[in-house]
Amino acid sequence: MLFNVGDLCGVAISIVIVDRIGRGGSFVIGFFLQGMLLAIVGILDAREPHQYYFAALCGMLASCRCFAWESAQMWTLEAFPTDLRAKAFSTAAAVMHSMSALSFKVSGHQVHRLTAASCLLSLAAMKIAGGFLSTGLMPKETAREPMTERLASGARVVKRS
Numbered sequence: 001m002l003f004n005v006g007d008l009c010g011v012a013i014s015i016v017i018v019d020r021i022g023r024g025g026s027f028v029i030g031f032f033l034q035g036m037l038l039a040i041v042g043i044l045d046a047r048e049p050h051q052y053y054f055a056a057l058c059g060m061l062a063s064c065r066c067f068a069w070e071s072a073q074m075w076t077l078e079a080f081p082t083d084l085r086a087k088a089f090s091t092a093a094a095v096m097h098s099m100s101a102l103s104f105k106v107s108g109h110q111v112h113r114l115t116a117a118s119c120l121l122s123l124a125a126m127k128i129a130g131g132f133l134s135t136g137l138m139p140k141e142t143a144r145e146p147m148t149e150r151l152a153s154g155a156r157v158v159k160r161s
Contacts, residue, residue, distance in 0.1 A: 009062075038124035041120055076092040
């Protein structure tokens with residue numbers, strides 16, 4: 001239940017701040033902050049008297065989850081012209097969900113060989129590496145910029161909201 005409450009809080013926070021921090025900021029929260037929190041959780045001892053801090057940290061960890069996922073979805077919406085956007089979004093969502101299911105399958109075969117702490121630290125390292133990859137190779141940030149669209153003729157049309 002703690003994961004679901006943390007996740008819901010993360011979605012609510014994301015709705016409020018995503019237009020200000022943009023895709024780059026969302027990737028930073030979703031990868032770097034979540035990776036650092038995973039590393040801290042992997043190092044901490046969850047027994048008394050730390051269990052309340054541990055629970056709060058796990059809630060914060062869960063609230064970071066949606067940021068990376070939503071950033072990838074935002075890029076899909078920004079990268080494709082209007083006539084392809086729905087198909088690109090749906091295809092990207094299907095691929096992301098498939099990769100998520102595949103990662104559960106792969107990690108299910110590996111997790112029994114590791115301690116809980118080493119699993120969390122490995123996941124933290126992957127998150128932080130993913131953060132460097134996604135922010136380093138990220139296309140131009142478009143937060144706080146007007147939406148533009150290319151016509152078939154190649155001319156750009158600016159849509160102001």
